[in-house]
Amino acid sequence: MAASPTNPYSEAGVDTAAGDLAVELMKSSVRATHGPEVLGGVGGFAGLFDASALRDFRRPLLATSTDGVGTKVAIAQAIDKHDTIGQDLVGMVVDDIVVVGAKPLFMTDYIACGKVFPQRIADIVRGIAEACTATGTALIGGETAEHPGLLGPRDYDVAGAATGVVEADGILGADRVQDGDVVIAVESSGLHSNGYSLVRHIVTNAGIGYGDNAADFGKTWGEALLEPTRLYTLPLLRLIEQLGGGVHSLSHVTGGGIAANLARVLPQGSWAEVDRSTWSPSPVFRVLSDIAGSTLESAEGTWNLGIGFLAIIAADKKDAAIAALAAEGMPAWQVGTVGLGARPSGEFEQGAKGVDGGAVRLVGAYADGAK
Numbered sequence: 001m002a003a004s005p006t007n008p009y010s011e012a013g014v015d016t017a018a019g020d021l022a023v024e025l026m027k028s029s030v031r032a033t034h035g036p037e038v039l040g041g042v043g044g045f046a047g048l049f050d051a052s053a054l055r056d057f058r059r060p061l062l063a064t065s066t067d068g069v070g071t072k073v074a075i076a077q078a079i080d081k082h083d084t085i086g087q088d089l090v091g092m093v094v095d096d097i098v099v100v101g102a103k104p105l106f107m108t109d110y111i112a113c114g115k116v117f118p119q120r121i122a123d124i125v126r127g128i129a130e131a132c133t134a135t136g137t138a139l140i141g142g143e144t145a146e147h148p149g150l151l152g153p154r155d156y157d158v159a160g161a162a163t164g165v166v167e168a169d170g171i172l173g174a175d176r177v178q179d180g181d182v183v184i185a186v187e188s189s190g191l192h193s194n195g196y197s198l199v200r201h202i203v204t205n206a207g208i209g210y211g212d213n214a215a216d217f218g219k220t221w222g223e224a225l226l227e228p229t230r231l232y233t234l235p236l237l238r239l240i241e242q243l244g245g246g247v248h249s250l251s252h253v254t255g256g257g258i259a260a261n262l263a264r265v266l267p268q269g270s271w272a273e274v275d276r277s278t279w280s281p282s283p284v285f286r287v288l289s290d291i292a293g294s295t296l297e298s299a300e301g302t303w304n305l306g307i308g309f310l311a312i313i314a315a316d317k318k319d320a321a322i323a324a325l326a327a328e329g330m331p332a333w334q335v336g337t338v339g340l341g342a343r344p345s346g347e348f349e350q351g352a353k354g355v356d357g358g359a360v361r362l363v364g365a366y367a368d369g370a371k
Contacts, residue, residue, distance in 0.1 A: 065097050070194065174266055177358075179338065186332045225284075232308065247313055253310060280367040
């Protein structure tokens with residue numbers, strides 16, 4: 001009897017059937033993000049979005065952003081928990097779009113893995129889809145690529161890109177910032193998705209396993225470190241509308257920390273001092289710093305230390321902004337003021353990520369307890 005024909009692609013380590021099953025498992029989650037502007041179904045070569053939705057804009061400008069989750073995925077893989085990584089991805093990508101005042105329209109994702117485990121891929125995409133729904137973003141396409149030999153069987157990485165729209169005369173940025181504007185901090189949910197190479201270095205050097213109980217957090221280390229990124233998009237868009245021009249600039253506190261990211265959205269010649277005494281970094285930052293034998297100040301260029309977003313607000317709108325964010329379940333508080341005159345002596349951070357913006361430094365000592 002002749003031998004059954006073999007599939008050379010399967011012999012090379014690629015399981016197309018598993019990929020097809022993963023698509024079937026994720027279909028309902030993806031479709032839930034679609035409004036009438038999305039054309040076609042799941043699985044096409046390209047996603048389609050009806051651009052006639054932009055006709056009501058006088059001069060629409062498209063905003064786009066792309067990012068990944070970084071080495072946080074290694075912790076998800078270590079404890080086999082994949083349902084929150086998708087929210088981290090959306091937070092990193094879509095919340096960058098709102099910085100310019102843009103409303104997100106649609107997003108695509110890309111998952112590269114060593115081997116397709118359909119339920120795991122579906123968990124990741126479900127997290128992406130749920131976060132897209134929470135930010136008003138349609139998930140209109142994506143790709144799962146199996147890379148045997150390049151990635152280990154249980155390894156994967158995720159990335160995504162999103163597009164949004166803003167009126168040309170509604171763009172937020174450094175050119176709107178005025179002398180005396182107030183800098184408001186919006187609380188983070190924890191580490192978000194930055195600085196995980198340092199986190200993993202600290203945990204590994206301390207001999208801690210991600211499945212070990214973390215007494216300070218009432219859960220395992222892996223669960224604590226996978227706390228998903230807070231999503232700011234819709235609350236900030238509502239704040240922009242509510243304050244009617246009172247929001248001048250926004251900063252998403254991601255890689256580089258507080259000072260560098262704030263400096264990027266301030267005008268040249270301006271300066272701001274961020275007062276550490278106005279908040280207490282959440283326990284995860286303190287515990288990791290204690291284990292490492294380092295100070296919170298030494299991590300200021302790596303972690304967000306409890307601030308996920310910064311908003312530069314007209315001084316007379318400060319109280320309204322803080323109250324509006326609190327009503328959205330997002331604690332916010334003033335951390336500083338923008339100056340356009342001569343700045344105090346001493347060292348400031350300036351010129352972050354290729355932007356020759358304002359000058360920023362953190363001053364004082366962190367509060368010991370709750371804000």
